Amino acid sequence: MIADDLVSRYGTLEEIERQEAEINCYPNLAYLKAPKGIAVVGDHGADRRKRAVACVLEGKLFSEHAVAGEATRLGLGTKFLLNIARDLPAKKIAELMTIETGSLVTPEEVVEAAGSRPESLLPLSLGERHMLQFSWDIHKLSVEHGANPKEVLAKQKMLIVLNQKSAATITQGFIDSSFYGFSPENVLFMVQDSFHGITIKGCCAAYDHSTHKRLHNHGQIALQQTMDDQIFRMTQSGGKEFLTAGDYAEILSGMDDKVTYSIEDLSFLTQSIDLDALGFALEEGEKGARMVMEIVANDPKNPQKGGLATFDQVLGRNVMIEGFQLKTIDNKDIVFLNKNFNHYPNPIDSWTEVAQIGLNMPVTMKKGHLYFQPVQGDINFLVKTSFFSREKRRVIKALKSGVNLPLAVEEIRRQGLQEGWGCYARRIRN
Secondary structure, X not given: OHHHHHHHHHOOHHHHHHOHHHHHOOOOHHHEEOOOOOXXXXXXXXXXXXXHHHHHHOOOEEEEEEOOOEOHHHOOOEHHHOOHHHXXXXXXXXXXXXXXXXXXXXXXXXXXXXXOOHHHOOOOOHHHHHHHHHHHHHHXXXXXXXXXXXXXXHHOEEEEEEOOOOHHHHHHHHHHOHHHHOOHHHEEEEEOOXXXXXXXXXXXXXXXXXXXXXXXXXXXHHHHOOOOOOEEEEOOOOOEEEEOHHHHHHHHHOOOEEEEEEOOEHHHHOOOOOHHHHHHHHHHHHOOOOEEEEEEEOOOOOOOXXXXXXXXXXXOEEEEEOHHHOOOOOHHHOOEEEOOOEEEEOHHHHHHHHHXXXXXXOEEEEOOEEEEOOOHHHHHHOOOEEEEEEOOOOEXXXXXXXXXXXXXXXXXXXXXXXXXXXXXXXXXXX
């Protein structure tokens, strides 16, 4: 229906491609100002942290891990499976950075920027590191507060969002690693759908089944979770036990907060559970907020596209707008970005809104065909949303392309320096 409306309005796919920026443009673009009244979360809120700890220890924090992303610019497949120590020596990183930047980068410069040689790192994939850090942080938190780590880990409920290409490899990796200490019953999986491109047949839009299938952006993850038979558990025999939408809603109904993690967020590798942010989200939930988003600074040396935090004078409130909806605003002009860790207090409420209303469906043209690209962050237009920052606003750390690889090596090195982390990782994987 949406595609048919576009065809009716613009006539041809060529015209849709010419008008793509206009079609996706945020309607109130001319009425945006700097964000107002952003809450500042400090690093030492004892009561807030105490409440957050209780949420984790009681198993009331639902975590969603988006690991479907592809390292397209690196040509190395799914980021979850990216093993930098094995696949990306300093020489290879230098070559990728040289191609990307157009300026010569030497292996020595890579090592200097990263603080170590990639080859010296423990040979674990980015996804293994991601899950091990989450398990390790919960284990440490349990010990620090006199709880049984094994029991606390078993309480945690989560959703792992995969892509079709690597789903079997990753789910088998969870089985081989004993689900990283978590209970198989509580580790849910979902394979993000991909879709053929849309063409015009007659006067109507139709899928062209000869085209390459593409993921419909991260908003599809939120939409797909509201459907039957999309989410599953792995059984002991390696089979799949699918859940209805109602089954999944029942799980969310028992959660105090849901947090979404992205595999490309490098800060996760040394701090997967942010107690200050979680405590703040729980407080805001009591005030009616159903989404909580953190504002971070863009990297001035390597500005990234992403969600723009801004004040919409028409709506009279702060909003978060995806980069491709900003028309003529360049990455370098996006001062305030959304960090990828979004919180959803009382998550059944935001899930219900998405199930009933859906999300806006922006478009993109690829090789002469139409695809949709809904945005998960657009949930901020459906529910009451709170925004916060830090006393010292952080710079986003994400693995987007080759230029971010030295930073990735540095963060992985720092992960390995955590006292006891290496032993824990080896024990869990064995």
